[in-house]
Amino acid sequence: MSKEFEVVVIGSGPAGYHAAIRAAQLGFKTACIEKWLNKDDKTVYGGTCLNVGCIPSKALLDTSHKYVEAQHDFETHGIKVGKVGIDVPAMIQRKDNVVKQLTGGVAGLFTANKVEGISGTGKVIAKDKVLVTGHDGKQEELLTKYIIIAAGSVPIDIPPAPVDQDTIVDSTGALEFQAVPKRLGVIGAGVIGLELGSVWSRLGAEVVILEALDEFLPMVDRQIAKEASKILTAQGLEIKLGARVTGSKVGKGAKKSVTVEYTDKNGEQKATFDKLIVAVGRKPYTVDLLDPAVGIEQDERGFIKVNDYCETSVPNVYAVGDLVRGPMLAHKGMEEGIMVAERLAEQKAQVNYALVPSVIYTHPEIAWVGKNEEQLKEEGVDYNVGVFPFVASGRALAANDAEGMVKLIADARTDRILGCHIIGPSAADLLQQAAIAMEFSGSAEDLGITMFSHPTLSEALHEAALAANGHAIHIGNRRRKK
Ligand code: FAD
Ligand code: NAD
Numbered sequence: 001m002s003k004e005f006e007v008v009v010i011g012s013g014p015a016g017y018h019a020a021i022r023a024a025q026l027g028f029k030t031a032c033i034e035k036w037l038n039k040d041d042k043t044v045y046g047g048t049c050l051n052v053g054c055i056p057s058k059a060l061l062d063t064s065h066k067y068v069e070a071q072h073d074f075e076t077h078g079i080k081v082g083k084v085g086i087d088v089p090a091m092i093q094r095k096d097n098v099v100k101q102l103t104g105g106v107a108g109l110f111t112a113n114k115v116e117g118i119s120g121t122g123k124v125i126a127k128d129k130v131l132v133t134g135h136d137g138k139q140e141e142l143l144t145k146y147i148i149i150a151a152g153s154v155p156i157d158i159p160p161a162p163v164d165q166d167t168i169v170d171s172t173g174a175l176e177f178q179a180v181p182k183r184l185g186v187i188g189a190g191v192i193g194l195e196l197g198s199v200w201s202r203l204g205a206e207v208v209i210l211e212a213l214d215e216f217l218p219m220v221d222r223q224i225a226k227e228a229s230k231i232l233t234a235q236g237l238e239i240k241l242g243a244r245v246t247g248s249k250v251g252k253g254a255k256k257s258v259t260v261e262y263t264d265k266n267g268e269q270k271a272t273f274d275k276l277i278v279a280v281g282r283k284p285y286t287v288d289l290l291d292p293a294v295g296i297e298q299d300e301r302g303f304i305k306v307n308d309y310c311e312t313s314v315p316n317v318y319a320v321g322d323l324v325r326g327p328m329l330a331h332k333g334m335e336e337g338i339m340v341a342e343r344l345a346e347q348k349a350q351v352n353y354a355l356v357p358s359v360i361y362t363h364p365e366i367a368w369v370g371k372n373e374e375q376l377k378e379e380g381v382d383y384n385v386g387v388f389p390f391v392a393s394g395r396a397l398a399a400n401d402a403e404g405m406v407k408l409i410a411d412a413r414t415d416r417i418l419g420c421h422i423i424g425p426s427a428a429d430l431l432q433q434a435a436i437a438m439e440f441s442g443s444a445e446d447l448g449i450t451m452f453s454h455p456t457l458s459e460a461l462h463e464a465a466l467a468a469n470g471h472a473i474h475i476g477n478r479r480r481k482k
Contacts, residue, residue: 002141005031007344008130009148010122010289012036013047015321015333016150017106022341023148024113031142032115033122033132038103043119045106046099047152048322049330052172055102057195058361059095060175064202065363076400086203088179095175118142124149125291127314146316146344149296149304150337151289153282153322160261161187161248161278167256168248171196174277180204185260185273189216189239191360192279194232198362201236208271210243210262212280219358221372221421223387223407228366228423231403240264248276284323299325308350310340332356357428357435364390364404365427369435370419373409382412385478386444386467388460390424392474395455401425406464408434410444415469417442426457433461444468 007023009016012034020032036051038044044051070084110117120134122142130142155170157163165173174196180203186193189211201207216239217225233239246268247261259272284302297305297313304319306312312319318340321333335351342349360366376383389405396402404424410417420434437447447465452458466472 002143003031005029005116005142005144007031007146007148007341008033008122008142008144009150009337010124010130011047011150011152011321012045012106012117013150013152013321013333014049014330015152015337016047016148017045017109017337018334019148019150019320019337019341020115021109021113022338023344024115026341026345028146028341028344030115031118031144032110033118033120033130033142035119035121035135037135038100043117044103045110045117046103047150050102050106051099052175054330056095056099056175057171057192057199059098060091060199061195061361061363063091063094064199068202068363073400086180088177088203092176092178121288123289123291124294124296124317127294127317146318148337148340149289149312149317149319149323150321150333151285151323153328154285155278156281156283158187158245158278158280160245161276163278164250167250167258167274168276168278170278174200174275174279177275181274182206183208183257183273185210185258185271185276186279187245187260187276188212188279188281189241190279190281193277194237194360194362196277196279197237198232198235206238207236208238208240208273210245210260210271211239211241212244214242216241217360217366220366220368221407221419222374224366224368224372224405224421224423227404228360228362231364231423232362243269282322282328286323308353309343310336326353327356327358329356329358352439355435355438357431359428359431361428364401364424366423367427367431368419368421369431370417370438371409372419372421376409376418381418383418384410384412384415384444384468386410386464386469386472387478388463388467388472388475390457390460392463393455393457393460395457395459396425398455399425406430406460408444408447408461408464408468410465410468415443415445417444417447417465420461420464422461424457424460430458430461433458 006028007030009020009032024030120132123131125131184205184207186197186209189209197207243262243264245262251257258276306324310318320336322328339349357369386408390396390402407421409419444465452462463472470477
């Protein structure tokens with residue numbers, strides 16, 4: 001038996017559900033296949049992002065941040081609270097409730113937009129045919145004009161630390177601890193390592209992060225990365241760089257621990273933890289997804305090969321999100337999903353890959369868009385830099401949240417904004433203002449002549465833009481201009 005559609009999307013993560021909803025809005029008869037089952041064995045939409053990624057991690061980051069504030073910061077504000085405690089199962093339950101609300105929201109959006117949600121595993125068996133295998137094993141063929149593959153990614157595992165989701169966990173397991181581990185090891189000082197390491201450190205765990213590279217956050221502007229290292233270390237994260245994990249042994253008994261062996265510049269080392277999080281990156285998920293006879297090409301790392309418009313090597317078959325090149329970020333996949341749907345409707349949509357914002361949701365947040373100083377130096381571009389520290393921001397001081405800085409980089413010749421790099425309170429939201437200016441080819445002067453409400457954290461961006469041209473008001477200027 002087969003059903004007919006115009007667009008079939010495989011996967012309902014941020015890339016897939018955006019593609020499906022936009023395609024349906026544009027009048028295509030659209031289906032979205034999803035295989036994810038939640039803890040109650042119910043199909044849930046939203047993929048990694050809503051179920052075990054962006055949203056649950058931010059729920060725990062927000063709870064743990066409030067805990068730190070209640071423990072340490074309220075007193076500075078003159079607020080007296082009794083002894084502060086943390087109920088971990090209640091925290092996890094709240095996180096699950098947020099996830100439930102949002103995944104249910106996607107189901108509602110599918111209904112409202114007439115996207116047919118189909119439960120099961122999809123496989124591309126021809127350029128116009130997808131085979132769906134239901135959880136009961138029943139199979140059904142979907143005939144379609146266009147296929148959009150959005151099957152996402154899964155954590156990378158490493159042989160020296162095999163994940164058992166009990167003592168050694170990946171990011172999914174690290175969202176489910178029912179008690180604060182006394183000693184927590186993390187392999188990988190990337191985005192997940194820092195975010196989830198922060199969650200459990202704030203709640204009282206001694207956290208040691210083992211990072212193979214010698215450099216901390218190599219993708220981040222050096223000045224910002226240095227500041228981040230200083231602040232996060234002061235918060236209690238012990239970050240060991242140049243630490244290569246060679247093996248691990250899980251102890252026996254009810255209260256298991258794990259001993260990790262690693263080498264660093266001083267030779268062979270050992271450390272014992274109650275829990276170990278492996279966060280060494282993610283890989284595209286294409287298991288049993290593509291019939292090789294269809295000819296959809298993949299690169300040597302398993303990513304589906306696409307061009308700038310997310311077209312695969314097979315006409316009318318598209319791929320979006322984590323399983324194609326580029327950063328593995330929810331918003332990048334969302335934009336790709338929308339672009340593909342709009343191009344199917346013959347609209348001239350495109351994604352501006354030069355302006356994908358990145359955020360690490362530690363506190364303070366670390367956020368960046370565009371080029372950093374190191375990249376511009378390498379490209380030989382002449383630039384001006386404006387830096388404004390939050391300690392000079394009235395609003396940040398009023399909130400007792402004044403660590404970090406805004407750094408704006410503009411082309412020395414044209415003044416066009418080339419990059420913005422922030423570590424500080426609400427960095428993610430502040431960065432977006434620079435991203436908008438950059439999307440419209442704005443200059444540092446454009447931001448400088450824009451009126452910003454006072455007192456806001458955004459004024460730090462305003463002042464950084466003024467500083468790029470040597471006329472910041474609330475700090476001394478490195479460059480002097482009339
Ligand atoms: P996914 O979200 O992985 O969705 C793919 C979907 O396809 C899944 O639901 C899967 O079940 C389904 N699927 C796979 N194969 C099949 C098949 N054959 N048939 C049917 N269905 C299938 N990104 C951010 O931008 N900001 C953040 O703050 C952030 N935080 C994160 C925190 C953590 C802990 C993690 C792990 C990731 C985080 N990310 C974040 C990354 C973000 O989650 C991913 O970039 C994003 O979810 C990718 O979207 P996607 O639609 O490509 O794939
Ligand atoms: P990552 O690539 O950010 O960091 C992985 C880190 O592990 C790197 O620093 C790498 O050098 C290190 N590493 C790799 N192998 C190692 C080994 N054997 N021993 C020690 N260190 C090792 O990956 P991640 O933190 O796992 O996150 C996966 C993806 O999810 C990322 O692409 C990220 O973009 C996305 N994500 C995004 C957010 C966000 O946007 N805030 C949050 C979480 C995850």
